[in-house]
Amino acid sequence: MKCIFCEIASSNAPSFNIYEDNEIISFLDLNPRSPGHTLVIPKAHYENFSEMTPAIFSAFFSRLQIIAMRVEKALGADGYNLICNNGRAAGQTVFHCHFHIIPRFYDDNLRFKMPILNYDNQKFKSTAELIKNTEL
Numbered sequence: 646m647k648c649i650f651c652e653i654a655s656s657n658a659p660s661f662n663i664y665e666d667n668e669i670i671s672f673l674d675l676n677p678r679s680p681g682h683t684l685v686i687p688k689a690h691y692e693n694f695s696e697m698t699p700a701i702f703s704a705f706f707s708r709l710q711i712i713a714m715r716v717e718k719a720l721g722a723d724g725y726n727l728i729c730n731n732g733r734a735a736g737q738t739v740f741h742c743h744f745h746i747i748p749r750f751y752d753d754n755l756r757f758k759m760p761i762l763n764y765d766n767q768k769f770k771s772t773a774e775l776i777k778n779t780e781l
């Protein structure tokens with residue numbers, strides 16, 4: 646099955662583009678969660694963030710920042726969320742790495758609130774140790 650974001654990156658599928666260069670393309674999300682909801686993707690296919698090559702980070706994140714600032718200003722937003730879902734469990738549905746720029750407004754009533762886990766000092770300590778000691 647063809648990757649829809651590869652198709653967009655190669656202009657073989659329609660998209661409402663707002664930025665494009667050799668490595669990156671940015672276009673409007675077809676199911677906007679807020680006005681101006683935008684996606685930024687590397688043109689090369691990486692299934693998720695973990696698969697992305699750090700060689701592209703400098704170009705990718707510098708463009709992501711500029712595009713996010715432009716979207717925020719254009720829409721007159723009060724802020725924005727950057728979201729990158731990785732893996733089905735995290736809500737990823739398109740398996741070509743992408744960052745969402747979701748403009749936020751004080752009165753938008755969007756909710757990204759997650760319940761807070763009840764950790765004591767021991768749990769914080771063991772969790773920090775677990776992550777620190779995990780090799781890739």
Ligand code: AMP
Nearest residue numbers: 649660673674675676730736737738739
């Ligand atoms: P995620 O759940 O993080 O994988 O997000 C995938 C996003 O891609 C969703 O918000 C979809 O609305 C969006 N999407 C899927 N197909 C297209 C498309 N052809 N053009 C623009 N956005 C799309």
Ligand code: ZN
Nearest residue numbers: 648651690741
């Ligand atoms: Zn792809």
